[in-house]
Structure formats: C-alpha cells, structure tokens
Amino acid sequence: MIKHLFKLVWNRRRANFLMIMAIFFSFLVLFGTISVLVNSWQNYKKPLGFEPERIWYVNIQHYQTPKDEVRVISEQLVRKLQTLPEIEHVALASGNAAYSGWSNMMGLTRGNLQRGINNVTIQGGDFKSTMDLNVVEGRWFQDGDEFSNQNPMVITQDIKQFFFGNESAAGKKLKSGDKEFTVIGVIEAYRTNGELNSDAGTFMRVSSLADTSRWVENTLYLRMKPGVTSGIEEKLLKEAGSVATGWKLDVKYMDQMRASYMKENLTPLLIFAIICAFLILNVALGIFGVLWYNINKRYSEIGLRRALGATANQIYKQFLGEILVLATLGLVLGSFFAIQFVLLDVMGMQPEVYYYALGISIVMIYLLVIVCAFQPSRQAAAIHPALALHEE
Amino acid sequence: MITLSDIEKVYQTKTIETVALQRVNLAVPKGEFVSIMGPSGCGKSTLLNIMGLLDVPTSGVVTIDGQPIKSYKDKELAHIRNEKIGFVFQSYHLVNDLSVLDNVELPLLYRSGVSGSERTKLAKDALEKVGLSARTKHFPNQLSGGQRQRVAIARALIGNPAIILADEPTGNLDSVMGEEVMNILLDLNRNDGTTIVMVTHDENMAHKTERLVRFFDGQQVSDSKVFDLQTV
Numbered sequence: 260m261i262k263h264l265f266k267l268v269w270n271r272r273r274a275n276f277l278m279i280m281a282i283f284f285s286f287l288v289l290f291g292t293i294s295v296l297v298n299s300w301q302n303y304k305k306p307l308g309f310e311p312e313r314i315w316y317v318n319i320q321h322y323q324t325p326k327d328e329v330r331v332i333s334e335q336l337v338r339k340l341q342t343l344p345e346i347e348h349v350a351l352a353s354g355n356a357a358y359s360g361w362s363n364m365m366g367l368t369r370g371n372l373q374r375g376i377n378n379v380t381i382q383g384g385d386f387k388s389t390m391d392l393n394v395v396e397g398r399w400f401q402d403g404d405e406f407s408n409q410n411p412m413v414i415t416q417d418i419k420q421f422f423f424g425n426e427s428a429a430g431k432k433l434k435s436g437d438k439e440f441t442v443i444g445v446i447e448a449y450r451t452n453g454e455l456n457s458d459a460g461t462f463m464r465v466s467s468l469a470d471t472s473r474w475v476e477n478t479l480y481l482r483m484k485p486g487v488t489s490g491i492e493e494k495l496l497k498e499a500g501s502v503a504t505g506w507k508l509d510v511k512y513m514d515q516m517r518a519s520y521m522k523e524n525l526t527p528l529l530i531f532a533i534i535c536a537f538l539i540l541n542v543a544l545g546i547f548g549v550l551w552y553n554i555n556k557r558y559s560e561i562g563l564r565r566a567l568g569a570t571a572n573q574i575y576k577q578f579l580g581e582i583l584v585l586a587t588l589g590l591v592l593g594s595f596f597a598i599q600f601v602l603l604d605v606m607g608m609q610p611e612v613y614y615y616a617l618g619i620s621i622v623m624i625y626l627l628v629i630v631c632a633f634q635p636s637r638q639a640a641a642i643h644p645a646l647a648l649h650e651e
Numbered sequence: 652m653i654t655l656s657d658i659e660k661v662y663q664t665k666t667i668e669t670v671a672l673q674r675v676n677l678a679v680p681k682g683e684f685v686s687i688m689g690p691s692g693c694g695k696s697t698l699l700n701i702m703g704l705l706d707v708p709t710s711g712v713v714t715i716d717g718q719p720i721k722s723y724k725d726k727e728l729a730h731i732r733n734e735k736i737g738f739v740f741q742s743y744h745l746v747n748d749l750s751v752l753d754n755v756e757l758p759l760l761y762r763s764g765v766s767g768s769e770r771t772k773l774a775k776d777a778l779e780k781v782g783l784s785a786r787t788k789h790f791p792n793q794l795s796g797g798q799r800q801r802v803a804i805a806r807a808l809i810g811n812p813a814i815i816l817a818d819e820p821t822g823n824l825d826s827v828m829g830e831e832v833m834n835i836l837l838d839l840n841r842n843d844g845t846t847i848v849m850v851t852h853d854e855n856m857a858h859k860t861e862r863l864v865r866f867f868d869g870q871q872v873s874d875s876k877v878f879d880l881q882t883v
Binding site: 260270271560564567568571572573644645 | 746810
C-alpha cells in the first residue's frame with residue numbers, strides 16, 4: 260500500500276508540487292527557528308556562574324586625575340564602600356561583565372591547543388563573594404597572589420575541560436604569548452555573554468593597584484544587602500564623592516541590565532517564531548484546502564475503491580497516507596538542505612543543536628499534517644460508495 | 652448465487668419519500684448471465700448497488716452464496732465485495748493517475764496475502780484476457796472508450812470473483828466497441844462460469860444473455876429466458 264501511495268503522489272507530482280514546496284519552505288524556516296530556540300534553551304540551562312540579583316555595576320570616569328592619584332583614590336574608594344552598611348561586598352575589576360556589552364579576549368595555549376578566552380582582571384575587593392562565584396576545584400585568589408611570579412589564574416570549568424579534559428587543572432600551566440600562567444582554581448562558570456548566548460569561557464587574574472605596569476580598572480561591582488533599593492544611590496554617590504572628588508560614577512543595576520539583555524535577545528526570537536507560526540498556519544490551511552479539493556475531485560475514486568473492497572478505514576488511511584507521503588517528500592528535500600547547515604556550520608552552533616532541531620521540526624511537520632488531514636480524511640471515509648459512484 | 656427476497660428501497664428526505672424498489676424477489680443462480688432492463692429511474696442501478704452490497708435495502712434480505720447479508724459491519728461487507736464481486740461501470744471509473752496495470756491491480760491491494768509480484772502477474776494475465784497486454788504502462792486518458800472498458804473488466808475479473816455486476820457496460824461505447832466488450836463478458840460467463848448481472852438499455856445486448864428481467868417504477872414486471880443466446 261505504501262508503494263501505491265508513493266506511486267499516486269508521484270503520478271500527481273505536478274498537482275502536488277506547490278504543496279511539497281510549501282512544506283519544504285516551512286520546514287526550513289521551522290528548522291532555523293527551532294535551531295535558534297534550542298541553542299538559546301541549551302545555553303539558558305547552563306549555569307551562569309554568578310548571581311546578578313542585587314549587583315550594582317558602577318562605571319567610573321576618572322577625568323583628569325593623574326594616574327598615580329587614581330590608584331590611591333581607587334583603593335580608598337573600595338575601602339570606603341566596604342564600610343557602608345547597605346553594601347555586602349565590593350570589588351574593583353575589569354568591566355567585561357555579562358550584559359555590559361564589553362568583552363576582553365585573550366588567546367591561551369597549551370601545546371597544540373589554543374583558544375580565545377574572556378579575560379577578567381580583579382584589582383581590589385572581594386570579587387568571588389560579590390559575584391557569588393562557585394569554586395569547584397583548587398582555590399580562589401588569596402593575598403599575595405597579585406605579586407606572585409607564577410601569574411596565578413582561575414579558569415572556568417569549560418576552559419578546564421578544553422585544555423585538561425578530566426585531569427585536575429590545579430598547578431598546571433597555560434600560556435598567552437610568552438607569558439605563562441599557573442592555574443590555581445576552577446570556578447563553575449562566569450558567562451560574560453549572558454545566559455542565552457554561547458560562551459567562550461573566562462579566566463581571571465589579579466593585579467595590584469600598586470602595579471604601575473597595569474592600568475587601573477574602572478568598574479566597581481557592589482553586592483547590595485537584601486532589601487536595599489535604588490533610593491540609596493544618592494547616598495552612595497555622595498559617600499563615594501567624598502573620596503573620589505570630581506569623578507563620575509555611573510550606576511547600573513545588573514538585574515535591569517539582564518532584563519534589557521533578555522528583551523534584546525528574545526524579541527527577534529519572538530518575531531522569528533511569529534513569522535514561522537504564520538507560515539505554518541499557511542501550510543496548515545493549504546493542506547486542509549488541498550485535501551478538501553482532492554476529496555471532492557476524487558469522489559468517484561473513493562466510491563470505486565469502496566466497491567473494490569476498501570473499508571472506510573482504509574479510505575481514511577489512504578488520504579492520510581497520501582498527505583504523509585507529500586510531507587515526507589518535502590521533508591526529505593528540506594532535510595537535505597538542513598544537513599548542509601550542519602556540515603557548513605552556518606549558524607555557529609553545536610552540531611547536536613541542529614540534530615535536535617531537525618528531529619523536532621520533522622515531528623512538528625508530521626503532527627501538523629496529521630492534524631490537518633484528520634477531518635478531511637474522515638470525511639472521505641464517510642462518503643457513501645453508491646452515491647460516490649454516481650458522481651462524475 | 653444471489654437471492655433478493657422482498658427487497659424494498661425507499662429514499663426519504665424531509666418532505667419527499669421516493670420508493671426506488673418495491674418487493675423485489677430475484678434469484679440469480681451460479682453461472683447465469685442475467686440482464687436487467689427498464690427505463691431510466693426505474694431502480695436498476697439501485698438494485699445493482701444492493702446486490703453489490705454498496706447500498707442497504709430499506710427492508711428485505713440479500714443472500715449471497717447462501718449467506719444472508721444482514722447487519723454486517725463495513726469491514727465484512729468490504730471483504731465480500733472484494734472476494735466475491737467484480738464491478739463494471741458505464742463510465743469505467745478508472746483512476747486517471749494510475750497506469751492501466753496499476754488500475755487493474757487495485758482490487759488486490761485490498762486483499763491480504765497477495766504479494767506485489769503476484770498482483771502484477773495476475774494483472775498482466777487479466778489484461779491478456781481482455782486483449783490489452785500491450786497497454787500495461789498506458790494511462791486511461793491514452794486509451795479509447797472500448798479499451799478503457801476492457802481495462803475495467805480486467806480489473807473486475809482479477810480477483811476471480813464469482814459474480815460480476817455490470818452497470819450499462821456498453822452504454823458509452825459505439826456498436827463495434829460495445830460488441831467487443833459484450834463478447835468478453837459472454838466469454839467470461841461461458842468459459843469461466845462467472846455469474847453476471849448486467850444492467851442495460853440495449854435490447855440487442857440483453858438478448859445475448861440467458862435471462863432478461865424488466866423493471867418499471869421500481870417493480871419487477873417481467874422475468875424471461877432469452878433463447879437467442881443459444882443461436883449466438
């Protein structure tokens with residue numbers, strides 16, 4: 260019977276061409292949308308590595324203050340902020356945090372392995388407690404590390420996996436150009452591209468404000484105590500101004516930064532999904548229309564098949580089967596192109612994302628086709644054979 | 652072979668009740684070639700539909716091979732149609748999107764236990780019987796009316812049915828083609844012993860069969876042996 264269905268669809272290929280094309284294009288759009296959704300979902304499920312709630316991200320502009328004074332004032336500012344009762348923890352570090360739009364990449368190598376990695380420099384305060392980082396191997400930085408000639412570094416778990424696999428990373432070396440770093444610890448994650456995007460991994464290092472060979476980092480991270488509201492901002496700026504006269508402190512709330520990041524990333528996804536839904540609706544209506552038309556046009560064929568021994572159920576299965584064959588042809592064509600996405604890595608995602616998207620898209624198209632074909636096929640099955648045979 | 656006992660068929664709408672068949676009693680023994688005649692609307696096709704289990708009578712019983720067909724389910728009726736009855740229609744009812752061979756194979760698609768290769772072999776045999784073995788790959792719209800009807804006959808006989816019900820099989824054909832088709836039916840009846848019930852408007856064709864039953868206004872008005880057959 261399956262061969263018979265393929266034969267029928269093939270012999271009606273001209274009439275079926277547009278429907279196959281509609282299924283093909285819908286499948287491709289669906290595949291693209293689902294790939295992005297699956298990729299975003301997989302990223303979303305991974306640990307962010309830090310807790311953005313109650314974090315204030317403060318960008319400092321030093322204006323004309325001489326460099327040596329900046330170092331001193333920055334240290335005083337961190338100390339001052341640590342004394343405020345509303346603040347739980349303070350850190351001074353590079354500004355390439357999640358949702359900031361900043362990145363600072365550095366190439367790291369180990370033997371033949373090399374990778375561009377986000378680089379966070381911590382210059383004061385307690386960055387681990389401020390960001391609520393989770394050390395899973397080795398240790399976090401301690402006093403004196405900033406002066407160590409071993410160049411201690413803390414890496415995220417995906418970087419550890421990339422360079423060291425399942426081995427322990429603590430004590431092992433990574434190079435950046437001529438400079439050699441020693442891994443002292445591994446943190447679960449620190450995703451600077453946010454939860455919806457893939458991440459290159461991060462390594463962290465410490466430097467002293469006294470080290471004149473390095474510039475002074477200009478971002479303060481403040482972990483506020485629970486219940487502290489934005490109303491405290493004025494007081495905070497006043498207290499900071501008492502130490503850092505003439506500096507400008509621009510306060511952003513990380514939860515708000517996160518909200519706008521989510522909006523920016525989810526809006527195109529939503530638009531894409533709506534377009535996709537319209538296309539799918541179009542295909543659904545097309546299938547519905549084609550089937551109604553087919554049934555009315557093939558009234559006498561239905562009667563004939565009943566006369567030749569087909570049961571009502573077999574007629575139902577035949578019409579459903581024909582539309583499934585049509586869908587299969589569209590999907591085979593679509594899958595051929597979709598697999599090129601995987602082979603050429605068009606969207607820069609993990610291969611498994613494409614395979615999931617391929618599977619989900621195929622199942623969705625088949626479900627759509629079955630749902631749309633259900634009622635017309637039932638109607639075909641209910642046609643009275645004696646009446647149908649008198650239709651011309 | 653087929654017995655109709657007190658068959659009545661009434662079509663009822665909200666306002667009109669139409670009696671298509673009234674108290675029809677007809678027995679067609681095995682191997683007989685019966686023709687049914689009557690003016691349009693006298694119930695011939697309704698009778699054939701009831702005999703072919705495509706329609707159910709309002710009252711009365713249809714018996715096929717001694718088996719009264721009453722309260723049968725769709726699946727059982729379909730099985731009897733497939734195994735025991737072959738249909739030939741005035742307008743051929745071929746599927747235009749299938750080749751001649753595929754059209755002839757159709758009844759066996761609904762019969763379990765017949766392999767694809769067996770279907771093809773039987774279809775080729777059936778087409779040879781009606782003289783169309785050279786047209787297996789043609790499509791219906793590439794054939795003449797007579798050829799199409801021969802394809803329809805091949806389709807009717809592929810399943811080796813005991814009964815063929817033919818509804819005006821020569822109605823759309825010219826006299827030469829009509830003769831050809833009629834001769835095939837006569838051969839089937841004489842050589843294979845197939846029981847044939849044929850509805851026709853053509854007195855000449857009817858007189859080639861063994862028995863002629865006439866209908867008028869849903870009632871059986873005559874039933875007589877046709878002796879011409881012996882002289883054909």
